Amino acid sequence: MSDIIQLLPDHVANQIAAGEVVQRPASVVKELLENAIDAGATTIKLIIKDAGKTLIQVIDDGKGMSTTDARLSFERHATSKIRTADDLFQLHTKGFRGEALASIAAIAHVELKTKQEQDDVGNTIVIEGSNVVSQEVVVTPKGTSIAVKNLFFNIPARRNFLKSNTVELRHIIDEFHRVALAHPNLSFAMYNNGSETFNLPISNxxxxxxxxxxxxxxxxxxxxxxxxxxxxxxxxxxxxxxxxxxxxxxxxxxxxxxxxxxxxxxxxxxxxxxxxxxxxxxxxxxxxxxxxxxxxxxxxxxxxxxxxxxxxxxxxxxxxxxxxxxxxFNIAPVLDFERDSNLDTPYSYNNTQTSTPTIEVDRSFNPFQEEKQRGKQTTAFKPTPNNWDSLYVGLESKGTKTQQDFSEVHFESEESTGSLFSEDKQIDNIQTTYQLHNKYIVSTIKSGMLVIDQHRAHQRILYEDFLKNMTIKEAVSQQLLFPLQLHFSVQDIEIINQLKEDLEHTGFIFSSVNKESVEIIGVPVSVPESEVSIILEQLISDVEHEVPDTHFSATDLLAKSMAKSLAIKTGQSLQKDEQEHLVNRLFACKEPNVSPTNRTTFVTMSVDELDKKFI
Known part of the structure; x- marks a missing residue:
């Protein structure tokens, strides 16, 4: 039998290693930024185009590399950070595995320019899919500039798995934040599609x-x-x-x-x-x-x-x-056993002698004597009006009239105290829905019983309403008495700008959108003012993590996010008419069976299934 085990070619091994190290453009950003920090840079620039799919470039003013080092840096397991296995437990640097540049070069077009301070000229290397295309001398400033273009150009399957530009850019910004926060002693700048996103000077x-x-x-x-x-x-x-x-x-x-x-x-x-x-x-x-x-x-x-x-x-x-x-900092309540200065003796009384308070008593006072006098006065007082006989004048005539009118008397309570088991009243007062544990609405149907999840059902109702409003662009808005100003980070404002038009179709009215805040003067009718900030935060979070996915439009995503935020929550008690209204609205929807996130909204149980439970 012939041998079947063989060594993999270098370019295949590099692509496999790249699958571990480079999962998305943000992975490349992380590795390149960490290399720049290890190189002793004080100023680092990150340049992004098309969320890193077209270009990721990191420019630093570090110590640079020699001609030999520049070439060796793209070999597998090549690193300047460790020499022996024991060094793994004394790490003070970032990149030490020696696979980052080799993995990146295996799946992209890479151009490296580097120069050391003592050299007159630097070196440039161009690599495409692990193949060195050229290595030349070049005039370049001190430090290193590495540009990664056309990521996953030779692995189209991996490229197809990338999310939308919004989501990939968010991951890149997250990695940028993580590196920049860890090193406030360095200056960082980030440029996205030609515009400056961050400019972080050296600070505390x-x-x-x-x-x-x-x-x-x-x-x-x-x-x-x-x-x-x-x-x-x-x-x-x-x-x-x-x-x-x-x-x-x-x-x-x-x-x-x-x-x-x-x-x-x-x-x-x-x-x-x-x-x-x-x-x-x-x-x-x-x-x-x-x-x-x-x-x-x-x-x-x-x-x-x-x-x-x-x-x-x-x-x-x-x-x-x-x-x-x-x-x-008085954020949380604590037990403080220290002495309270408010309980100390005032300075003016420090040397004053204390004296026992005196109590004066009226020994001749008799409380019972006064009560007896009041009692005598009470029993002695008997009101006797002089015209007492006028109280009975006309009594006989009133009685006669009362007897004559008895046949025409109508009691107010007679109508409401009809037959307890009257058929008409029983039909009017019958309850068709019941709320179970403030979570489910139980209703009867011809074949048996219907159990509805109130939160998911309301999500479906709101989702179709929002989607309709955004499609026909005729949403009703209510004006706020005072403008509502909300503060967000720079990247959150960018997402709001992208969704602003769709938000306006749902009923939001923005008076201004600044670099760190937005001012809202109108909201949809169904949205309370206190919920606006929660809705926008949830919406931004959903867009960042792309819920559900790239295959859905921004309008669909916005409708789902708002429906999720505004739907009736589990645990909320509903009145009888609210329960019935929810049931009727649900079955008026186009797809009442599932929520916007494709979860079941109701289940049915037939009488036969109930009968089997009692066998």
């Missing part, structure tokens, strides 16, 4: 957060600072009243590296226990400094997951540090 940590998420963020932050032998914690948490329904503004950095940790996130959530509304999540921007020997970074290709030696201690320290900060 608080200023960096404000520069990214908007000036309104400053008043939401509570500082956290704790220094122990095991862990050093610094950063900020958001005030409970500003908690969001999404987990967007949650950042953990361990030794200046962004990580995801459900365990540590639970520590933050437990510190906020009792301070948050249901369904909301706190914001936090926390830096954790630990000994590199106590963590293992190399357990995931994207290096966003870390294994800690002693997670329980970190959990306890993190929870107590956040809880202490919330109490220290």
């Amino acid at each position: 940590y608080r200023q960096r957060i404000v520069n990214i998420f908007g000036t309104k963020t400053n008043e939401k932050l509570v500082p956290v600072d704790e220094d122990t032998e095991v862990l050093k914690i610094s950063g900020f948490v958001g005030k409970p009243e500003y908690a969001k329904k999404t987990r967007g503004e949650q950042y953990f950095f361990v030794n200046d590296r962004f990580i995801k940790s459900a365990y540590l996130n639970h520590a933050i959530a437990s510190a906020f226990d009792g301070l948050l509304k249901n369904g909301t999540h706190p914001s936090y921007f926390l830096n954790l400094k630990v000994d590199p020997q106590t963590i293992d970074i190399n357990i995931h290709p994207t290096k966003t997951e870390i294994k800690f030696d002693d997670e329980h201690t970190l959990y306890a320290l993190l929870r107590s540090a956040v809880k202490h900060s919330l109490g220290q």
Whole structure:
């Protein structure tokens, strides 16, 4: 039998490795930004076109590379960060696996320009799908510029799996935020399709957060600072009243590296226990400094997951540090056993001798004597009117009239106290719907019983209403007495601008849209003013994560998001007429069987099925 195992060619191996390292354009952005930081850059520029599908370019002013290093950097397992296996537990840099550039070059057109400070000229290398096209001498400033063009050009299947430009750009911005927040001591700039999106100068940590998420963020932050032998914690948490329904503004950095940790996130959530509304999540921007020997970074290709030696201690320290900060800044109620100065003796009475208060008693006072006198007066008083006989004048004539009119008397209660089992009344008062656990509406049908999920049913009703309004563009709007001003981050404002026209067709009226805020003067009739900010936040979140998917239009996505936000919630009690109205509106819909997210809205149970339950 012939041998069947063979070594893979380098270009195939590189493409397989690229599947782990490069999942989308944001993965390339992360690797290139981290390389620029490791190169000692102080100013880093990120240039994006078509959400990274056409161009991703990172320009830095770092130390650059020599001719040999520039060529070797595109080989697999080539790195300047480690020499031995022991170095994996003493990592102070970002990229160390030595596969980033090799993986990127295997699935894109890459152009590298680099120059060291002591050299007169630099080098440029052009690679297409792991093949070196050219390597030449070039005049270029100090540092490195690497441009990645036509991502996944040789893997069309992977390119087809990419989401829309809006979603991919959001992932790129997320990666940009993670790197920029971890390094406020560096200057970052980002340009998208020729326009400047971010320009972040060197600053302290608080200023960096404000520069990214908007000036309104400053008043939401509570500082956290704790220094122990095991862990050093610094950063900020958001005030409970500003908690969001999404987990967007949650950042953990361990030794200046962004990580995801459900365990540590639970520590933050437990510190906020009792301070948050249901369904909301706190914001936090926390830096954790630990000994590199106590963590293992190399357990995931994207290096966003870390294994800690002693997670329980970190959990306890993190929870107590956040809880202490919330109490220290009067965000959370705390028990304070310190002396209250308000209870101290005033200075003017410090040396004054205390005296026993005297009580004066009237020993001759007899309360019973006064009561007896009042009692005698009461019994002695008998009113006797002089014209008492006038009280009975005309009594006989009134009685005669009453007897004559008895046959014509109509009692008011006679009509309402008819037969208790009257057929007509029984039909009028019969209840056709019942609410079960404030979640389901039970109704009778000819064949048996109908059980409706009130939340999903109302979603379907609102979804079709919004879709109709946006299609025919005849939505009714109600004017607000006072304009409503809402603050958002830069990228959220961009999404609102994209959806502004569709939002106006549903009934929203925008008076102005600025760089960090929007002003609304009109809302749809069915939308209460207090729900506007929640609706827009949910809508932005859905667009960012593309719910449902690229195959649906923005109008459809907007209608689904608004219906989800405004639908009757589970647990809400409904009156009898509200239940019947919901049932009637549901079955007037085009597709009453499913909610906008394709979930069942009602189930039926026939009499035969019920009978079988009692066999």
